[in-house]
Structures are given as C-alpha cells and as structure tokens.
Amino acid sequence: MSKTEMLNKELKSHMIELEKQLDSSFDKINNLIDQLFIIDTPISNFNNPKFEQSSPKFDQFNLIGLNEFQLDILQEVKPLINQKIKDQVQFELLQLQQNDCILIQQSSQQKEIQQIIKTPSSQFNLKPFTYQMIKHNSIQEQQSCHVIEINKDCSMVAIGCWNQIKIYEFKQGIMKQIQVFYQSIYSVYNLNFMQKSNELISGDLIGSIVIWSGNNNTQWNSSQTIKGHSAYISCLILNNNEDLFITSSFDKTIKFWIQKNEWIWQQTITDHIDNVYSLSLNDQEDKVISCGLDGRVLVIEYSEQSKTWIVIQNIKVDCFGYRLSFINNNLFAFQPRNGNLMYVYEMNSVSKQFTKTKDIIVNQNNDDNYELFPSQFIKQKQILVIKHGEYVNFIRKTEKDEFKVEQSIHFYTNILFGRLSDDGEYLITWDDSSKEIQIRKYKEE
Structure with a gap:
C-alpha cells in the first residue's frame, strides 16, 4: 500500500471517529435543548410582565456531564437558544389566543346549530x-x-x-x-x-x-x-x-x-x-x-x-x-x-x-x-x-x-x-x- 493510500485510510478513520463524537455531542445537546423547551410555568403567567425575568434561561440548566468541546458549542449557540425560548413562549401565547377564538367560534356555531334544530323544515x-x-x-x-x-x-x-x-x-x-x-x-x-x-x-x-x-x-x-x-x-x-x-x-x-x-x-x-x-x-x-x-x-x-x-x-x-x-x-x-x-x-x-x-x-x-x-x-x-x-x-x-x-x-x-x-x-x-x-x-x- 502506498503512503498516500495509508494517509487517506488514516484520515478516513479519524473522520469516522470525529463523526461519532459529533453525533454523540449533538445528541446530548439536543436532549438539553429539549429540556429547555419544557415549560412548567402556568400558561396564565405568560401575560405577566415579570415573566420575562422569571422565564427559563440557558444558564439555569445542569450542564454536568458535558466535555469542553460540547460546552464550547453550547456557549456559541447560547444566544440562539435564549432567543428560541422567547420565540417558543410567544408561539404558545399565540396558540392560546387562537384556541380562545376557536372556542368562541364553536360556541357560536353550537348556538346556530341549536337554532337550526328548532326550525322544523331546516x-x-x-x-x-x-x-x-x-x-x-x-x-x-x-x-x-x-x-x-x-x-x-x-x-x-x-x-x-x-x-x-x-x-x-x-x-x-x-x-x-x-x-x-x-x-x-x-x-x-x-x-x-x-x-x-x-x-x-x-x-x-x-x-x-x-x-x-x-x-x-x-x-x-x-x-x-x-x-x-x-x-x-x-x-x-x-x-x-x-x-x-x-x-x-x-x-x-x-x-x-x-x-x-x-x-x-x-x-x-x-x-x-x-x-x-x-x-x-x-x-x-x-x-x-x-x-x-x-x-x-x-x-x-x-x-x-x-x-x-x-x-x-x-x-x-x-x-x-x-x-x-x-x-x-x-x-x-x-x-x-x-x-x-x-x-x-x-x-x-x-x-x-x-x-x-x-x-x-x-x-x-x-x-x-x-x-x-x-x-x-x-x-x-x-x-x-x-x-x-x-x-x-x-x-x-x-x-x-x-x-x-x-x-x-x-x-x-x-x-x-x-x-x-x-x-x-x-x-x-x-x-x-x-x-x-x-x-x-x-x-x-
């Protein structure tokens, strides 16, 4: 086997190992991000002005078990994660408002249906x-x-x-x-x-x-x-x-x-x-x-x-x-x-x-x-x-x-x-x- 082929083989082996490490790291990071988006705060507090100060942040979570490489990655994505949390909260608020509208519409439709039932030929x-x-x-x-x-x-x-x-x-x-x-x-x-x-x-x-x-x-x-x-x-x-x-x-x-x-x-x-x-x-x-x-x-x-x-x-x-x-x-x-x-x-x-x-x-x-x-x-x-x-x-x-x-x-x-x-x-x-x-x-x- 030529030296070039040996180098290519060794490089390929390192790449496979690095890919495995990256997969493992991102699995842990994904699990952490999943935790960040589990919001235990009651939905009624979303409209509270103090909610922004009390809402979950990246720094509040346990980072034990992550190596330096993984911590460095997290530090880089920290601003993105915090922004994502805010976006998620806004999304939940929007969903809540839409659900309220749906409930109001359903109530109105139910009344209309009841009125139709009262009309013999309809x-x-x-x-x-x-x-x-x-x-x-x-x-x-x-x-x-x-x-x-x-x-x-x-x-x-x-x-x-x-x-x-x-x-x-x-x-x-x-x-x-x-x-x-x-x-x-x-x-x-x-x-x-x-x-x-x-x-x-x-x-x-x-x-x-x-x-x-x-x-x-x-x-x-x-x-x-x-x-x-x-x-x-x-x-x-x-x-x-x-x-x-x-x-x-x-x-x-x-x-x-x-x-x-x-x-x-x-x-x-x-x-x-x-x-x-x-x-x-x-x-x-x-x-x-x-x-x-x-x-x-x-x-x-x-x-x-x-x-x-x-x-x-x-x-x-x-x-x-x-x-x-x-x-x-x-x-x-x-x-x-x-x-x-x-x-x-x-x-x-x-x-x-x-x-x-x-x-x-x-x-x-x-x-x-x-x-x-x-x-x-x-x-x-x-x-x-x-x-x-x-x-x-x-x-x-x-x-x-x-x-x-x-x-x-x-x-x-x-x-x-x-x-x-x-x-x-x-x-x-x-x-x-x-x-x-x-x-x-x-x-x-």
Whole structure:
C-alpha cells in the first residue's frame, strides 16, 4: 500500500471517529435543548410582565456531564437558544389566543346549530316531493313479480317472477334484462344483494335458501343451497356487514344465519305462535322486530354476554299486520292490516320498553290482503315507504318525531309488490292491474 493510500485510510478513520463524537455531542445537546423547551410555568403567567425575568434561561440548566468541546458549542449557540425560548413562549401565547377564538367560534356555531334544530323544515332540509312514473320505461310482465330487489349502488335489479329470477342492468331509470335463471319449481319470494361478496340470496315457497355468486354481474350461478325453513319464507333481511341474515317463515319461526366458510344456521326464535310476516333491524343492529298473524310484535335483542338473540318484549296489537320498520334505534312503525291508521312505537328511556305513542292516518279505510313488499325507511330523505291495501304511502319524518303523509299512490289492486332504492331516488313496482314493472323517480316540488 502506498503512503498516500495509508494517509487517506488514516484520515478516513479519524473522520469516522470525529463523526461519532459529533453525533454523540449533538445528541446530548439536543436532549438539553429539549429540556429547555419544557415549560412548567402556568400558561396564565405568560401575560405577566415579570415573566420575562422569571422565564427559563440557558444558564439555569445542569450542564454536568458535558466535555469542553460540547460546552464550547453550547456557549456559541447560547444566544440562539435564549432567543428560541422567547420565540417558543410567544408561539404558545399565540396558540392560546387562537384556541380562545376557536372556542368562541364553536360556541357560536353550537348556538346556530341549536337554532337550526328548532326550525322544523331546516333539520333535514325537507321539501315536498312526489314519485313520478317514467312511463316510457315501464316493462310489460304478465307473470306475478312477488319480489323486487335493487343493489346498493342502484346499478342492478333482481326480480322474482314465479320461479324465475330475472337480472336487469339499471341505469338512469332504464332497465335492461341481462339474465334469467330458475331457483326451483317453486315461486321466489325473497331476494337480497350482497355487495361486498357479489352474491345474491333468494328464498322460495317451500323454505329453500339459495346463495348465487355473480360473475362480473352478467352470470349468476348457485354456490350454496340451504333448507332453511319447513314452509314459505316471508322475509329475509341482511345486516350492513353482510355477515348475518335473518329469515322469517310461515313455519312460525325466525332464524339467524351467519357467515363462516359458508352460510350456517346460528339460532331459531320460536316465540310466535302463527305465521311470521315481516322483520326489521335497527341502526345499531342489536335489535330485530317482527310481526305475525298471531297479533304480536316481538322485540328481539342481541346479548353480548351470551352471544345469542333474546326476546325482550312481546307486544300485543289490536290487529295483526304485514309490515313494520325501524325508523331509528328508539322508534318503529307498524302497519295494521285493517283500518286507516299506522302505529308509531317509541322506546321509554327508563324502562327500555316500546309503547305506542302515535296513530298516523295514512289513507282511506282499505284492508290489506297480501304480505311481501317490505317497508323501508330511507334516512337520506327521512322517508318511510309502507304499503297498505291498494296504496303505497310515503311518509316524511319531521321535527320531534312527527310524521306527515306526503304522497299516496293508488294502484287499484291489493296484489302489489315493489321496493325503493337505498338512496330513495327510484321506486320500482309490479301490480296485478297494470301487469307492468313500473319505475318512478323522486322529484322535489
């Protein structure tokens, strides 16, 4: 090795050692500076004229453990550090003033919000509305369509026409058929899209449940078949996470199904003593309500402790009904079969029991004779859609849990089935009078 190479190597070694010493020194200096900026003085003293004399200074801190080299560096940066302390104090004062301003603004905004809440029509920015039929988009259909399902993004529609399932592409109020397949030889009464897994659940007249897997939404094939009930499945609902669905049946039971590697039975509720017609799940998804031919409404709650669903209330109604729906965690609506009233039930904050608090006049006295067409509450528009007899009623929830019938569409037949899209923009129905699949669009007046 040449002398030059040896000198370069030695110089490189010294440089590495010096770099290590500098790193160590600056680590200690940084720790000291960090201490300098921990201010224990109460913030209320910042405005005190004497604060400048009493504020922390470089000289007040323990410098033991630093070598001469490190002390020399500190002496050089001492003026900078003291200035930094003053800057930090001024910054803290500025932050304090800004926080005070924010608090004042928040208080003012809160008062404005409270004032808005007191104004009935401002709470949801409510406006009168109607659902108007798009006449040229209707589809002639001679077979009874017992169930209509719209997926979450409103891009697909599935319709159960006797034992057929028809899949339509849905775009800007126009339906285009893309597939037809058969569940069995029996009528299909339930359909539910699962967006996350791209699956479709169907239920039929004899209690069979089929899971259909979609391939690019153009080809649906059976992936699992379950013998769910011993009789007709009247209602099938799905939770938001799409890992639980609940079914009711004319076999007088309510069943809970959970997703493992495949869908499996979890639990059965047997408290109804006759046909069960309808189910609804609350916002928190810890309560289910049901109604049936036995003239009872059950409130069923999930117990975290036992990991089971338990009937916590059995409400006797004066007339059985086919439809009910949660409005929120504390309110639900029930539509009796007879008469012209809809009942509203509210949960008592102390007893946690639901009691009837309101009767809402919905339409002329018109008895109902058909189940299916489940009721829905659309939160985005604060609209409850609920069929009664020959009418489909649209009821707006207003301030203080009041309800107003905004529109009643008369179909002149009891044999009427349909669904609102999840955003409330479209209503799709089939009725025995027109023999049409009709599409209606939400329009504010």
